[in-house]
Amino acid sequence: MKGNIFAKIIVYAFLILGLVVFITPFIYMVMTTFIGDAYSLPRPNEVFTAVPNLDNYETVWNKNNFFRYFMNSLLVAGVATVGSVFLGALTAYSFVRFTFPGKELLFRVFLFTMMIPLVLAIVPQFTVIKNLGLVNTYWGLWLLYIGGGVVGSTFFLRGFFETVPKELEESILMDGGGNWTIFRRIYLPLSKPALGTMAIFAFSGTWDEYFVALTIIKDEAMRTLPIALMMFQGKYASNWSWIFAASIIAILPVIIIYIVFQKKFVQSGHTDGAVKG
Amino acid sequence: MLRFQLSLFVVTVFFIAGCTNQRIIENNDPEPILKEDSKEQIEIWHTYSDEETRIFENEVIPLFEEEFPDIEIKPVRQPHNEQLMSALISRASVNRTPDIIRMDITWLPKFADLKLLYPVSDFDDFEEIKDRFYLPPLESNRYEDSYYGLPLNTNTKAAIYNRDTVERLGLKDLPDTMDELLEIIEEHNLTLGISDVSPWNSLPYFYGLGGKLLSPQFTQASGYFDSEESVAAVKKLVQLYNNGNLPQELLGGYPATWQNVRAGKYFMIDEGPWFYSVRTMYDIKLLKEQTISAPFPSNTVYTSVLGGENAVITRGSAHREAAWTFIKWMTTETPQRLLLTAGVLPTNKNVEMAKIVKDYPFYESYIKSIDKTFLRPPVPEWNEINSIYTEYFIRIFSGKISAEEGLKRAAEEIDKLLAP
Structure with missing residues (x-):
């Protein structure tokens, strides 16, 4: 004792x-x-x-279009999160349940793209975005954010989906359901912990993203929050109380998202006892 | 439950987005020119601070547009950092740059080397207007044989002393040379507030003590950076550091130079005009009682390091003439004087400074120094040289390597970068 x-x-x-x-x-x-x-x-x-x-918070909130950029960021990060988690889940499902030629090769190419540093990729990415006519639009940002995010979530969710017993699908098949039903009724509900975790990562990743947003977005009115944060950092002299106040406001949504999803955070066992024997 | 939360989140996001009524989809980057009226629109990216931006956008630009009704200026404020440089370079690769960029003087050689800038010395009237500038800021626009921009504003660092200490020591004159300064420092065991060993902060001392970085044509470091004079200068600085005459946080900490010089913990710091210009009027009054400033002391003709920004025209700009008109106008007396009220020092030597100095006496030391400032080597590889310099200084100061060995190796590395 x-x-x-x-x-x-x-x-x-x-x-x-x-x-x-x-x-x-x-x-x-x-x-x-x-x-x-x-x-x-x-x-x-x-x-x-x-x-x-709260004086500094008030100053910061009303300065440099901070409120506007906060809302812009909510929109950009919100859509990018939903997009990359949803598309990632679909892609992961196809990697787990379908067999097609070059499946593993394709998956490795997916992984390979995760290893290219952003600064190297930005010039070709920008060229593509420009040719699509998406410079200075949120569509351009979403394309890059979701495109990049899908790779990460596919990698993460594939492992999780593989733990779902195949027998569960059979019940759906017997009732005449197809892949879509299996995905929606079996995989999504059983993967809540993984989806929640992925959502947190995806949200905080795009919420903090600075470089791509700086490159793609030109209009001051369309900028996102990290650019506003950098704006508080002067070239020669910075008011640290403003920078910190702005940073605190900026991390609030991430904290809220974390609180919403944290119950699902790396929790497993949904499939325990789902299949007899 | 999760699905409910997720959909709630999506709905909220769209709801909020709707409320802010912003352009998302329909914004297909309309070409701003030739729409209805025949105004030529030029876009300028700048990194002015809050107060400077206010004056630039609300006072300076309207004045220009009044004088030149055919040209419309669209200013875009950007944060200043390395990422901005990368963003500009990637945009330039597909010709999506603004017409004018107000950029740090050390960026210009790199952009000029990448052939992203239009040489303004090709304009017929360049020779005429060249004479209006102080020489060092103008020279910061030169790369190889052409000038790629006009100096918009300039700065350097002055020596800021703690007034109490100066009076206590009974100094009649503030030190003119580095030798005089170091004599006082060592005799009375005082501290010099250098922030770190990066070139921006340590070059004034290194040069002031007779050190050299590159050959006069900026093509070679060997024979200069590892010369006897340079070794002696670095050894002197290391000795000061080891004797406690430089802040102990020099190599990795955060020497609170602004506070410590006011409190008398540091005898002197070197800092730009922003040391004063960001303050409130009340604080400036207090600073006047606590500090006294003078040109940076040096053993050579040069005083301190030149900073500032140049206005450049991008090579891809479709409005070259209009952009040239604007940047020429920006360097005339009226706009330069307007921006001076926010603490931005003019590059035009015809700007009347006497009245300004009367109102803001702290500008005097800076204005006196501008003609004697030195340029950081205007080479495209400056960023990398900056890192090598800092890295070897840290190793030498921390005693991991001798001054001779460290400077020799650094010079070799720099030479490799500079090799054609």
């Missing part, structure tokens, strides 16, 4: 230490937003004596 308590103390000490290490910069960041005009990073004594107020 004694040994048990001792072990627990060690485990908790480690957990608390980890918590402190991870959360301190975040608290520092939040506290900095309460200071006015922090053109150089404030010292700990200034930070921890700051009186909480």
Whole structure:
């Protein structure tokens, strides 16, 4: 019993230490937003004596079209998330359940595209987008975001779909259902944890994306949030309290998405006991 | 449940999107020119700060459009960083660049080398207007034998001293040369607030102590960066660092130079005009009591490093003449004076500075220095040289490698980059 308590103390000490290490910069960041005009990073004594107020948040929200860009980002990231998870699920299904020539080769090509650094790919991508007439449109952004996202979600979901027992499909087939019904009635409901996880990744990936958006979007009114965030960073002097306040607002949706989907986060066992014997 | 949440999310997203009433689908990038009226529209990408953007867009541009009713200016503000350079280069590859870019002076050689810019020295009246500029900012537009832009605004760094310390030491004159400065520093065991060892922050000291980076034609580092003078300059800096005369956070931390010079922890820092121009009036008053500024001390003719932005015309621009008209106009006295009120130093030497200096005395040290600034080597490989320089300085300062060895190896690496 004694040994048990001792072990627990060690485990908790480690957990608390980890918590402190991870959360301190975040608290520092939040506290900095309460200071006015922090053109150089404030010292700990200034930070921890700051009186909480929302002045900087208000300034930031009304500056540099921040609100507009926030909404633009919601639209861009929302559609890209739904698109890449849904298309990714369809693609993964086809890789799991259909046999066709060159299946594995195609899958490897998929994986290969994940390994090309974005900066290398941007020029050819931009050329394609331009030829399609999609420069300076959200369609152009979605094409790149969803196109890139599908690869990741296919890779991730294929592994998950393979754990779904084939016998479950037979019940649908016997009732006269086709692939679409199997996908909708069996695969999607049983893969909620994986889809939820994928949605979190897809959303935060596109929500934070800066470089592609900077290249494709030209109109100031159509810009996304990361560009607005960078705008707060001056070339020579930056007001850190503004940058941090803007960053805090920017991570709120990601936190909300995480809270919504976290119950599904890497949870399994939906198929346990689904098939007898 | 998940499906419900997902669809709720989608509905919300579309609902919000609808409310903001923005162009999503119908925006097929309409060609802005030749629509109804015959106005020629030119687009300029700039990286002005908040206050500068306000003056540029609300005061400067309307003034131009009034004077030149046939030309319409469309300004687009961009964040300044490396990604902007990559974005511009990728857009240029399919000819989708703006007509004018206001870019950092160190970017120009790279863009000129990639043949993305139109040489403005090909315009007939270039020779005429050339004389209106201070020489170093103008020279930052030259690549090989042509000029690829006009200097829009300039800056350099001045020495900012803690006033209390200057008075306590009874200094009658602020140091003129690097030797005088170091004598004071070492005698009274003071700290010089250098932010880091990157060229932008350490070159003024390295050059000030007699160090050299490249040959006069910027073709070679061996024989210059590893010369005796350079080794001696670096050794002196390392000695200062080891004796505690430079911030201990120099190599990886964050020396809070702005705060420490005010508080008297640092004797001197070197900083651009933005040290003053971003402040509130009240804070500027306080700064006047706490600090005193002067041109950066140096043992050579040059004082500090030149910064600033040039206006360039892209090679693909369909409105070359109109763009030229605009950038020429931007370097005349009126717009230069308007932007000066936001702390943007003019490149036109005819801009009357006496009154400005009376209102804002802190500009004086900067204006005095502009003629004596040095350019960072105007080569397309500057970014890479910048990294090599910083990396080897860090290794030398941390004692991992000797100054002789470090500078020799750095010079070899730089030579490889510069080799044709």
